[in-house]
């Protein structure tokens with residue numbers, strides 16, 4: 001279960017306990033092999049998440065010199081190397097790096113493994129074009145300080161790509177009374193500790209660190225999404241079994257990827273449990289703060305307006321996006337997903353969740 005923690009400042013002792021626990025967890029014997037199975041060969045929901053994350057990384061990366069911070073067994077090193085980048089894979093866990101190295105050997109791929117701590121990177125300032133750090137920062141109470149360290153090793157104009165939980169979704173669920181006391185006030189479980197931040201918090205944090213928010217895309221809609229689980233009235237386990245059946249086809253994964261990229265990324269961050277974030281290390285010559293266009297959350301009041309929002313945010317591409325969806329929905333492999341969304345899922349999500357403002 002995900003701990004629905006907000007980005008509250010924890011007492012230093014507790015924050016230190018979480019960091020120590022995580023370090024022990026990721027260095028235990030056999031963890032590399034286990035992670036390899038869970039992250040790569042697991043159920044279709046996780047596989048779809050994998051496809052979407054790799055697409056997001058490839059679409060936003062600046063190369064050629066990339067640091068994968070908390071690289072694990074190389075989930076992002078492979079596709080980035082194949083796309084022509086030079087990736088340094090840093091991780092604190094020898095277990096994870098050894099597994100990555102063994103896999104690389106099998107696939108005749110390069111894996112430049114460096115054992116090190118993301119809190120004190122063993123690199124000079126500005127040596128990377130991008131830092132990518134997926135499923136890492138969201139587990140660290142001191143994520144802001146680690147971001148500062150990432151910003152140090154990225155050149156001016158370079159990028160930092162990472163993910164966090166959605167603070168808007170957590171605030172929405174709390175307001176709707178859909179969180180239990182254990183989610184909000186219970187003792188913190190270091191294993192499932194997972195931070196949610198809002199877009200506003202991100203923009204402020206970026207500003208403090210001399211970085212700029214360049215992209216903020218909600219995603220992971222079908223993966224343990226408490227909004228879907230709690231608002232749609234489908235018991236959690238039943239929903240999971242159905243989704244596993246529905247997403248077990250390539251056509252369905254394509255449609256899911258398209259929905260994430262063209263629709264969820266521009267709707268309210270309340271809809272998704274996670275967000276994919278791109279920060280830019282501002283070149284020193286840029287003084288003025290420019291907010292990226294997709295940082296405006298639509299603020300409309302009824303479902304009929306959604307069509308208008310989508311048209312507005314997709315701009316001239318709207319008809320093209322609809323044509324793309326039409327093409328995919330007619331794929332027999334994607335039909336079940338389309339029907340599920342249209343008839344069972346979206347009608348049950350409250351209108352305000354689509355249109356919740358971030359401020």
Ligand SMILES: C[S@@+](CC[C@H](N)C(=O)[O-])C[C@H]1O[C@@H](n2cnc3c(N)ncnc32)[C@H](O)[C@@H]1O
Nearest residue numbers: 026070071072075091092093096117118134135
């Ligand atoms: C959930 S895994 C993610 C791995 C990879 N980024 C992926 O998405 O497949 C988290 C990784 O962070 C690493 N990690 C944890 N604490 C770290 C630290 N202080 N410095 C470097 N790596 C760390 C762990 O060893 C583990 O490999």
